[in-house]
Every structure is written in structure tokens, then in C-alpha cells.
Amino acid sequence: MRRTALAVPVLCAAALVVSPLLAQAPSQPVKAAVASTKRTPANAARDRYRHPAETLAFFGVKPTDTVVEIWPAGGWYTEILAPMLAERGTYYAAAPLPRGAEAIEAIKARDPAFAKIRLAAFPAAAGQPVVPAGTADKVLTFRNVHNWRFGGADKAQAAFNAMFAMLKPGGTLGIVEHRLPEQRDAGAEEKSGYMKESSVIAFATKAGFRLAGRSQVNANPKDTADWPAGVWTLPPTYRLKDVDRAKYAAIGESDRMTLKFVKPK
Secondary structure: OOOOOOOOOHHHHHHOOOOOOOOOOOOHHHHHHHHOOOOOHHHHOOHHHHOHHHHHHHHOOOOOOEEEEEOOOOOOOHHHHHHHHOOOOEEEEEEOOOHHHHHHHHHHHHOHHHOOOEEEEOOOOOOOOOOOOOOEEEEEEEOOHHHHHHOOHHHHHHHHHHHHHHEEEEEEEEEEEEEOOOOOOHHHHHOOOOEOHHHHHHHHHHHOOEEEEEEOOOOOOOOOOOOOOHHHHOOOOOOOOOOOHHHHHHHOOOOEEEEEEEOOO
């Protein structure tokens, strides 16, 4: 794959000095959703690495919100968000259709608490269901920016542009992503599964977002981001299988940036 440098705009460089926001205590609805017995035990066991209550508190998610989760994959956050939003809010699972909806359809069929999940295509082809422009309070994506970057900088930028269009003015984009140290070669973003914060901020800024804050809630200083099989060397993937498994288990899941952006009013 040809390496394409992504220029960081002056606005983005200024945004890099934004101070981390103070931790916000999770609301009772968020805490209840995380503690719900409707979650699968294997997913709940990863809370110590993914800090869902604190992460959703940082993004300001409320039970009355319209929330779009981009590429929910197996539905780790779906199990938390969909029941919390079922009565007074709206939850969209946005993924490539039909393949990206298989796991979500299985979750919908599992329990009435998940029955109100709305499916949308992302990216969308003609005639596929979409999130209406300007209707979302929150758009969230967890560990997906690197996947878009694998397709090239243009595809990553298109994803950010589409997320911007979904949001209401004043709405929030929340991103959690595997973090590549800033001093590393940017070419690692095309194969390692890690992204530089500056690159993510540049994509968001070019789409029109303003960086509103960052949190270290999902930081892991044990992760040096230079593993033989990229980020997938670490749990939960363990791509090297039993090779040094105890070593990687002790490190835990990846070091992650947690960034909050706002669509200007």
C-alpha cells in the first residue's frame, strides 16, 4: 500500500494543546447499564481494560440521546448502549450491510431489551438504510479508525466526513483508538493497528470538528506499540497464540487514546 502523508492543519496543531478534561463521574443510568446482567460474562470481563462507564461519562452519553455506534462488530458496547437508550433514546448500529449486521441481529434476537436497535449502513450504498443527517446527539466509534486508514487516507477522511453529517450542531463525536507514539514512523498506521493522536485529530478537524478534550481513562503505559503482530499480538486477540502469551496477558489490552470532538453550532 502506498504511504500517504496526512498533513496536520494549523488548527489541528493548536488543538493538540487542549488540556485533558477532569474525570466525570458516571451517571446512574450508565452505571446500571454497565452492571446489567444482560451483558455476556466474557464482555463484562474486559471492563478492567475498556472502562465503559468512565468512557461513556466522558463522552456525555445520556439515556435520552440518539447515539450512533459506528462499526460495533460483535456488539461489545451494543450490550451496554442499546438497553440504556431503549425507552427514551435511540441506538443505531452502523456498519457495512449485510455482513456487518450479523452479530447485531443475533443480539436483537437474544432479548427484548435489544429489540429496538436500528441498523444503518456505513458506508451506505444507494437504497440502504442510513442515519438521517443532523439527527444524532452522539456518534461513537471504538477501535475502528485504523481499519479505515488501511483503506487509505481518503477512505478514513470520508468516514469522518460522514460522521460529521450525522450529528446535530453541538453533537459529540467520541473516539477510542489504539495509540501510536507520535515519534514513530506514520507508515506504521497502515499495518500495525495503531494510530497517532495527531492523525486522528487531523481527520476530525478537516471534517469540521473541534477537539473538545481528551481522557487517559483507557491509557496503558505497559503497551509499547511495537509488537511482532501489531496490536493483535495483545489480548483479546493473541494472534501469536501461545507464543509469549503470559507476557502479553500481563501487558493487557492496548494503550488507547480517548478523544471527544464537537460539531460546531
